[in-house]
Amino acid sequence: MKHSFHITNKTYNPVFWADPSGGSVSESVFENLGGTKTGSFTDMGTGTSIGAGGAGDNEEDKDEQKKTSDNGDPKNGDPEKSESNTKSTDCSKCWWLNNDEYLTFEEAIWHYRLGKGEPVDIRLNKLDLSNVKSSDFDNHDFMHQGSPGKYVRLSSASSILTGNRSEGLVLGTIEVVYIGDNKVMALPNEYNFEMQGEKTLRGVSRDIATAFGGFYNNGGMRGQSYWIQFLGTATIRP
Amino acid sequence: MIYRIFIIIFIFLFISCDNKEYDIQKLENFIGIKLESYDVIRHESGIAIGDSFMVIELKFEKKDIEQTLKEIKEFEKYSISDDKSYYYFNLINEGVKESVIINLQKQTLTYSYSD
Secondary structure (H helix, E strand, O other), X not given: OEOXXXXXXXXXXHXXXXXXXXXXXXXXXXXXOOOOOOOOOOXXXXXXXXXXXXXOOOHHHHHHHHHOOHHHOOOOOOHHHHHHHOOOOOOOOOOOOOOOOOOOHHHHHHHHHHOOOOOEEEEHHHOOOOOOEHHHHHHOOEEEOOEXXXXXXXXXXXXXXXXXXXXXHHHOEEEEEEEEOOEEEEOOEEEOOOOOOOOOXXXXXXXXXXXXXXXXXXXXXXXXXXXXXXXXXXXOEO | OHHHHHHHHHHHHHOOOOOHHHHXXXXXXXXXXXXXXXXXXXXXXXXXOOEEEEEEEEEEOHHHHHHHHHHOOOHHHOEEOOOOOEEEEEEXXXXXXXXXXXXXXXXXXXXXXXX
């Protein structure tokens, strides 16, 4: 799993446009953009809010999302956009998905083969994030719109042994951003099998695994990569 | 059966080695300066099917971290936190995300890379 640029990505950069409250990416934002963008300079004053977004599972979550918008500005809430961002993608033709806002390994493979690149939404709090603690973000790996972020390996040895193997296989490593009060959001992730060609043992190992994964996922068909978007927020341990 | 095959692959991936020098060189290329007089206090990396990431954190003396900040090319693209304690910059291009965080209080420079 990786973030990758394909032909549309010069204007469609879901990492940049992700809502820190955990809401899904809204297409209407991109329709309103005039120019093109090849890089993302976080917090450079270009961050456009896509609405408070985020689908809470309780009143507290909903309240949090109303307060939070892009760059953590609590003033940008837009109830209409919020409402639209609480809904998951409706892929009515995707009979292989059971629309439970979760993606099993089998569903992920069939969507790769048949989904024609349609994005899939996952409810973040359905993932096993028991290995993530708020204190982990004291040593953050990156910043996203002013909030600390960590790379969380769902495919780590401990996750595979103690948690859900399927999540590790489908999502690999995800980028999780801490938004306060023991809550996190996750940035969109692309389900694809692109080779990087880095000439190190790490790079070669990655590409070998990727080639094997791509071969298995294609299954004789020509798969198409797709974005996985994470809805809502999840509560983690302090 | 397929789970077993993937688990074997994961085990293979876990034992792949870290290459500190290579990653520091990558950082130097990214920020456009040669780094000296630092201690590596954190180096993590991981790979899976279709993705990899690496994080390296360097600790400097106070004067060295300030000097590094001054010398960084394209410094104007960096954002600064409200309390002015750290500077950060992200670039996402060609499927690769690179991020630098300079923390003046902790005197650290954190570089992360994911694809």
